[in-house]
Every structure is written in C-alpha cells, then in structure tokens.
Amino acid sequence: MGSLTPVETTSDGNFISTRLDALINWGRKNSLWPMPMGLSCCGIELMAMIGPKFDIARFGAEAARFSPRQSDLMIVAGTLTWKMAQAARLIYDQMPEPKWVIAMGVCSSSGGMYDSYAVVQGVDSILPVDIYVPGCPPRPDSVIDAILKLQKKIERESPTKKFFSGEAFVDERGSQALLYQPNAAVKRSSLDLSPHDPRTGSKNAPEPAKQDG
Amino acid sequence: MERVRTALEGCRFEQRSTSDGIPAFGVSREDLHEVLQRLRDRADFVAVTFVTAVDRYPSEPRFELHHQLFSLIHEDRVRVTTELSEKDAKAASCVDLWPGAAFMERECYDMFGIRFEGHENLRRLLMPEEYGHHPLRKDFPHAGIEPDRLYRKWDRERRKNWDPSRAGGAK
Numbered sequence: 001m002g003s004l005t006p007v008e009t010t011s012d013g014n015f016i017s018t019r020l021d022a023l024i025n026w027g028r029k030n031s032l033w034p035m036p037m038g039l040s041c042c043g044i045e046l047m048a049m050i051g052p053k054f055d056i057a058r059f060g061a062e063a064a065r066f067s068p069r070q071s072d073l074m075i076v077a078g079t080l081t082w083k084m085a086q087a088a089r090l091i092y093d094q095m096p097e098p099k100w101v102i103a104m105g106v107c108s109s110s111g112g113m114y115d116s117y118a119v120v121q122g123v124d125s126i127l128p129v130d131i132y133v134p135g136c137p138p139r140p141d142s143v144i145d146a147i148l149k150l151q152k153k154i155e156r157e158s159p160t161k162k163f164f165s166g167e168a169f170v171d172e173r174g175s176q177a178l179l180y181q182p183n184a185a186v187k188r189s190s191l192d193l194s195p196h197d198p199r200t201g202s203k204n205a206p207e208p209a210k211q212d213g
Numbered sequence: 214m215e216r217v218r219t220a221l222e223g224c225r226f227e228q229r230s231t232s233d234g235i236p237a238f239g240v241s242r243e244d245l246h247e248v249l250q251r252l253r254d255r256a257d258f259v260a261v262t263f264v265t266a267v268d269r270y271p272s273e274p275r276f277e278l279h280h281q282l283f284s285l286i287h288e289d290r291v292r293v294t295t296e297l298s299e300k301d302a303k304a305a306s307c308v309d310l311w312p313g314a315a316f317m318e319r320e321c322y323d324m325f326g327i328r329f330e331g332h333e334n335l336r337r338l339l340m341p342e343e344y345g346h347h348p349l350r351k352d353f354p355h356a357g358i359e360p361d362r363l364y365r366k367w368d369r370e371r372r373k374n375w376d377p378s379r380a381g382g383a384k
C-alpha cells in the first residue's frame with residue numbers, strides 16, 4: 001500500500017484510519033493517466049513502454065488518453081519544435097489539475113543534438129517539468145523509473161493543505177496554466193501569471209485565492 | 214540523351230557535368246518554363262522529383278534552382294539548373310505543369326526566399342508565417358535568429374485575452 005500507512009487499525013481489520021492527504025496521494029499516484037505527446041523517435045520507445053513487454057499497467061499508468069481532458073501526466077517524448085510548442089502548451093493547459101510533466105529523452109530535456117533554429121531548447125522553457133529522463137532514446141525501463149520517481153514526488157504533495165488554504169486551483173509550481181475551473185470565480189489578479197524560471201527555481205508565490213461560490 | 218536534345222530543339226541550354234551521372238542542363242530564367250514544358254510534353258518526363266535550390270553564398274549569382282524530372286516510361290532522370298541572383302530571386306512556377314510541385318516550391322520559398330511567379334498559394338510551409346528569415350541560406354546563423362520570438366508573442370497575447378470565466382480558457 002506504499003504511502004498509505006495505517007495510523008490505526010481495528011482488531012477485526014475492517015477499516016483503517018489514515019490521513020486524507022495520504023489517501024488522496026495514494027489514489028493519484030497509482031492512477032496516472034499519461035497523455036502521450038509522442039513527437040518523434042522517442043515516441044516509439046514510449047509505445048514499447050505502454051505495450052505488454054514493459055507494461056506500465058503494473059504501476060497503474062497504462063491508460064494512455066489522447067484527450068487532454070482525461071489525462072494528468074504529459075510525457076513529452078521527442079523533439080519539440082517552436083511551431084509545435086503552441087500546440088503542446090494548449091494541450092497542457094487543457095489538462096485538468098493536478099497534472100505533471102515528464103521530459104523524455106535529451107531532445108525534450110535540453111534540445112539534445114538539435115541546436116537549431118527550429119527546436120525548443122528544453123521543454124522547460126514552455127512547460128513546468130517534474131522529471132527529466134536522459135537518453136537518446138531512453139530505454140522504456142528508464143521511463144518506468146521516472147514514473148516511479150514521480151510517484152514518490154506525488155507522495156510528498158499535500159493536496160488538502162492546498163485546498164483548505166484556498167489555493168486549490170492555483171498551480172503551485174508557478175505555471176501560468178489556464179486552469180480548468182467549471183463556474184470559476186477566481187479573481188484574475190489572484191493568479192500567478194508571471195513566468196516560472198526552472199533554472200533558478202524562482203517563482204512568485206501566489207496570493208491565496210478567494211473562492212467565492 | 215538524344216530524346217532530350219530533340220525535345221529542346223531551338224532552346225538555349227548548356228550541358229553541365231554531374232558526379233552522379235544524371236544529365237543536367239543549365240538554362241536561363243526566361244527559358245525555364247518553356248524548357249520544363251517541352252521536357253514534359255515531348256520527352257515524357259511526367260513526374261517532378263524535386264524542386265530545390267543551392268545557395269552559393271557569397272558568389273554571385275547566388276542561387277541555383279534545381280528541378281529534377283523523372284520519366285516513368287524510360288526510367289531515367291534529368292536535371293534542369295537555373296541560376297538566380299540574390300536581388301532578383303524569382304522564377305516561373307511549374308505548378309501548372311505538375312500540380313505536385315506546389316509544396317516543393319513553397320518549401321523552397323520558405324527556406325531560400327526564392328519567389329515563384331504564378332504560384333497561387335506561395336506561403337511558408339515549415340516555418341511560422343510571420344517569420345522574417347530564410348533558414349537554409351548560408352548567411353543564416355546556425356542557432357537561428359530569435360527562434361522563440363513568435364511563440365512568446367503568441368503566449369503573451371493568449372494570456373492577455375484570457376477570460377477566466379471560460380472553463381479551460383484555451384483558444
């Protein structure tokens with residue numbers, strides 16, 4: 001059960017009590033639905049990873065969704081060009097919170113060997129990346145390792161704290177995401193719209209948003 | 214090639230040497246369309262393999278425009294070369310002869326800035342439309358000129374026009 005350490009167990013074992021954070025994180029990390037952003041050769045390894053031989057179903061991440069509305073893990077697999085960057089950013093924006101990003105391969109981590117006018121030199125200049133996977137292409141095992149590392153990272157998050165402090169809909173990593181908010185009434189000024197610089201780690205802490213309604 | 218010579222009877226052209234053995238002919242820009250039409254109609258070159266260019270920067274005339282044609286019946290190829298100067302990088306379009314050349318001419322325009330007269334839809338093919346440079350020219354820097362400028366502009370405008378009351382807000 002991983003992070004879901006029972007705080008208290010009754011003698012007949014029919015229910016456990018635990019922290020809400022741990023329960024939510026346990027659910028989130030074991031049902032990551034990837035959005036396979038297969039842009040070039042790395043996409044082939046991504047398919048191998050989803051297929052039966054490597055089988056990420058073992059880690060609950062096999063439900064690859066081609067609709068951003070239904071996915072919460074974007075795997076950028078391949079060379080992102082500046083022309084494609086707009087599409088990638090729109091797809092990221094359409095994914096509902098919570099969402100994570102894995103940069104698979106050197107191309108998406110740093111531009112790789114394509115030091116050229118057409119290629120984005122690292123997707124972290126347009127998206128907040130959680131895990132970088134080196135390799136050209138990385139073996140499927142490395143990407144599975146990245147997913148396991150991401151699960152560890154998710155375990156450390158604190159969704160309830162975010163929720164009760166009124167920041168539930170603000171991306172705490174400083175992403176400028178246009179968030180999915182049905183009937184949203186969040187004031188524009190309360191959202192952090194300043195760009196996040198992943199290299200210096202600087203981010204403007206958003207003010208707590210008032211949730212009216 | 215005898216067939217080509219008969220087809221080009223009366224046109225001005227010079228034979229060029231090539232290292233791959235494909236016969237190549239240099240023609241002037243004014244004769245280009247006439248030569249291509251004759252090769253198609255009289256010498257059975259029914260397919261165009263590619264339309265591309267070579268940048269000979271800094272020598273002048275700077276560009277060499279290459280049309281490579283293929284004959285399905287005789288299974289042979291021929292190449293037609295036209296030299297274009299930098300100031301006046303224009304040539305006649307061959308879309309009326311081979312509709313499939315449209316994309317190749319667009320790419321050639323995108324990468325070298327050679328304009329094809331008579332092409333109805335001469336827009337950039339690979340680079341963003343407002344991009345002001347031609348990347349395959351030899352004086353274009355390897356790492357590009359502000360490659361992210363158009364994305365950043367798009368991103369700024371998107372955020373400026375963002376309406377938080379619309380779910381998702383993506384547009």
Ligand code: SF4
Pocket residue numbers: 040041042043077078079104105106107108112135136137138
């Ligand atoms: S990292 Fe290598 S395998 Fe992956 S997209 Fe780039 S060039 Fe292709």
